[in-house]
Amino acid sequence: MPGWLRRLSLRNKLVLTILVCLVLPSVVSMNVSSLFTRDAVxxxxxxxxxxxxxxxxxxxxxxxxxxxxxxxxxxxxxxxxxxxxxxxxxxxxxxxxxxxxxxxxxxxxxxxxxxxxxxxxxxxxxxxxxxxxxxxxxxxxxxxxxxxxxxxxxxxxxxxxxxxxxxxxxxxxxxxxxxxxxxxxxxxxxxxxxxxxxxxxxxxxxxxxxxxxxxxxxxxxxxxxxxxxxxxxxxxxxxxxxxxxxxxxxxxxxxxxxxxxxxxxxxxxxxxxxxxxxxxxxxxAAQKIESFRKTDFLIQLFFLVLFAVTLLYMVRTLTKPIARLVQTVVRIESGQLGERSNINGVDEVGRLGYVFDRMIDRIELMIEENRREQELKRMAELAMLQAQINPHFLFNVLNSIRLKIMMKGDSENAELISSLSSLLRMTINRNNEYIPLHEEIEIIEHYVRLLNSRHGDRVNLRISAASDTLLIEIPRFLLQPLIENAYLHGLKSKPGEITIASRICEDGRLQLEVRDSGVGMTTERLEELRTHLVTRPTKHHHASRSPSLSGIGLQNVLERLRIIYGHRFDYEIASGPDQGTQIVLRFPQQTGKEG
Missing domain, CATH: 3.30.450.20 (PAS domain)
Structure with missing residues (x-):
């Protein structure tokens, strides 16, 4: 190979090869055909x-x-x-x-x-x-x-x-x-x-x-x-x-x-x-054919040059993102899961880069979810260790106290002790993850009765549940954190009305609604709350949440439903100054996580 040919770049060698292999045969063929194809013409x-x-x-x-x-x-x-x-x-x-x-x-x-x-x-x-x-x-x-x-x-x-x-x-x-x-x-x-x-x-x-x-x-x-x-x-x-x-x-x-x-x-x-x-x-007629042949040769030459330029551009365009993707894969293999290729486009390489980035995002999300689930599991085990008191002993003692109070004619306090006993039974009993809606409402009624006995008859609980929803099973203690939130933040621990409503949506999902007649929120405060609820809970959130009977705040209720129902769950929050607050939950009637 001549020295000047070795010194050419790969791109120039490719262009020269195209010119020699395509243009030269076309020129030779045209001149030879003019000599031997007169009869054919x-x-x-x-x-x-x-x-x-x-x-x-x-x-x-x-x-x-x-x-x-x-x-x-x-x-x-x-x-x-x-x-x-x-x-x-x-x-x-x-x-x-x-x-x-x-x-x-x-x-x-x-x-x-x-x-x-x-x-x-x-x-x-x-x-x-x-x-x-x-x-x-x-x-x-x-x-x-x-x-x-x-x-x-x-x-x-x-x-x-x-x-x-x-x-x-x-x-x-x-x-x-x-x-x-x-x-x-x-x-x-x-x-x-x-x-x-x-x-x-x-x-x-x-x-x-x-x-x-x-x-x-x-x-x-x-x-x-x-x-x-x-x-x-x-x-x-x-x-x-x-x-x-x-x-x-x-x-x-x-x-x-x-x-x-x-x-x-x-x-x-x-x-x-x-x-x-x-x-x-x-x-x-022959002149037209000869003219056509010359024009055809010029067109071929034009497209040949265009093809060479386009080929070089396409080779550069295609190999650059592939090289970037390879570098990203090498860095991720070394443990840098935060690396992304950021390759965009509608062709196969662009889609490959996009799908690869989304795959790494999902892997990171799955690792985070697994870590969070393990943390929740450890916290649940700790809570179970803290609740080692024999529940039958507590129930028998409360029933004995209730009987003694009833024998003395104090039926009101006896009814309060009965409500407390029922509430503790449902709280301590962790065997059933899902209970019918009517049992959840009974728990809320006991809870509100205890609130009113503590602060006086201040909260009026209204139930507007459709009959075809009462037997639908929902996660245990789903409504209590919302009632507690409505009482503490909506009514500001003052007299008012809290309403629980349920119905079946047109798409077959169950809709639960909790609304209060409290002070409500401004538009800015409502947007801030919505933004906060979109963020997944972290370990700092678990550490700083406000204590309640169930130990689960509003954000954890929504996160709990997200884990159970996935994209089939959605919610709405509406509020206005002096118009109260309304929380609407929608999720499928059947239970179980998405597969």
Whole structure:
């Protein structure tokens, strides 16, 4: 390898390789092909002209088929035949009204087909010189067809064949063109001719089609004698095609010289008697192909350069984030879980970086949640150690005290001791994690009764629970922290009303609502509380929470429901100055953590 090639960068080597491997073969191929593919170019030019010929031939054949279809329709339509035969038998004794009726029936039936084509003039001519025409006959009498030189040949047409007349002087006032392309057919039954149908085709559509090729191609339709039937120049119609003798005998191609220049002649039969002829300049067509080849080479060269630039850019763009991701993986492997790739994008690399970062976030979250659960577990074990007093001993002592007080006639204090006993039983009993809603409400009633006995009848507890929610199981001691919060912070330990409501939401979840008639909060204080509740609790929060009967604050109630129900749990807090506070909880009826 030469020294200068070794000194090139990898990017430059890649560009040079692309130029050598793609551009050089293209240049060599173009020059070699110009020497050895002249015949191929000639064939290609012929094929190009033949393709133009094929497209035009399809359209011309379509118009010819329309003429044949109309003639066959008139000959074989069962609704037309009775009227045509009756009109053909009309004579001087036939009622004029019947003759008119026959003509109207024929004209109406014919119009159902002719109107869909729009460029045909149709005449039904009968031996008794009665006729029906699709055009106005003020300037032309259709019976004049019988005096035409070609009319006697119509009778000689055998079977269901057609006489292709050729270009006829225009007899229809619906168009201002000088000629119509005409064909005729006898109407026979049992070898007896009972009428004739003559169809004329306007040349405008075909001339417009031929005009599209006026730059380097000319097209005409000629008959068996070489007379021009259709040309874009109407003045040549009826004259002989000058190169008729040089046309191939069968459909095909040939080359002629005109003023020293080569021309391609193509011919194709559109009827047994008529030919479509295409004459195009070989030099002009070949120049287009050569020009196309040069243009194609320049386009390839342009896109080659563009491809090289784009390739270098894409290689740099793709490898840079991959290298950054690898570095991030190495740092995380060493224990730096706080590292992130911060790769963004909608392609595979961008999505890989995004998913990788989210995976590390989830791993960190799972580690934090596991640590928090272990801490809560240790705290629960500590609480169980602190509650080793035999609960049956406490319940028996409280019941004995309650019986003694009742024997002395103090039923009010006995009821308070009964409430305290029930509350302690539910507090100490940790066997059931979930209890029915109605049992939770009973606990709240005992709790509020004890509050009122301590501070006087200050709190009025209202229960508005839907009957279909009372048997739904909820986590134990879910409502007590909310009632305590409403009493301490909402009512400010003053008289007021606390309401507990429940219902089933439209999505099937249970909705619990706790609201108070207290002082409420300002908008700023409410937003501060909402922001605080979004933050996950930490060990500092557990250490500094305010003591309560259950040992669980408002934030821990929400966190507890988040752990149990995940994203299926949501809550709302609404408040306003002197409007009280409302807390709404929504969670599924079934229990258990998400899997």
């Amino acid at each position: 000639r064939t290609q030019v012929t094929d190009s002209s033949r393709e133009s010929m094929r497209i035009v031939s399809q359209i011309v054949n379509g118009q010819i088929k329309n003429m044949i279809y109309v003639m066959n329709f008139i000959q074989f339509d069962e609704e037309l035949q009775p009227s045509i035969r009756e009109l053909g038998r009309a004579n001087e004794t036939t009622d004029k009204g019947d003759v008119l009726q026959y003509k109207q029936t024929i004209a109406k039936r014919m119009s159902t087909v002719i109107d869909s084509f729009g460029n045909l003039s149709v005449t039904v001519l009968l031996p008794n010189k009665e006729y029906v025409a699709s055009y106005t006959t003020f300037a032309f009498n259709p019976t004049d067809f019988m005096r035409k030189s070609w009319f006697s040949a119509v009778e000689q047409v055998s079977g269901y064949n057609v006489l292709w007349i050729g270009a006829e002087p225009n007899y229809s006032e619906s168009t201002n063109q000088p000629y119509l392309l005409s064909a005729a057919k006898p109407l026979r039954k049992n070898d007896i001719t009972y009428g004739y149908v003559i169809v004329g085709l306007e040349l405008r559509l075909l001339q417009d089609l031929f005009n599209q090729y006026q730059n380097n191609e000319s097209m005409v339709i000629i008959d068996e004698q070489g007379r021009i039937l259709v040309d874009k120049d109407s003045t040549t119609i009826g004259t002989k095609f000058p190169y008729y003798d040089q046309l191939p005998r069968e459909d095909g191609s040939s080359f002629v010289k005109v003023a020293g220049e080569d021309y391609i002649l193509l011919s194709s039969h559109v009827t047994p008697e008529w030919k479509l002829v295409n004459m195009s300049s070989y030099k002009t």
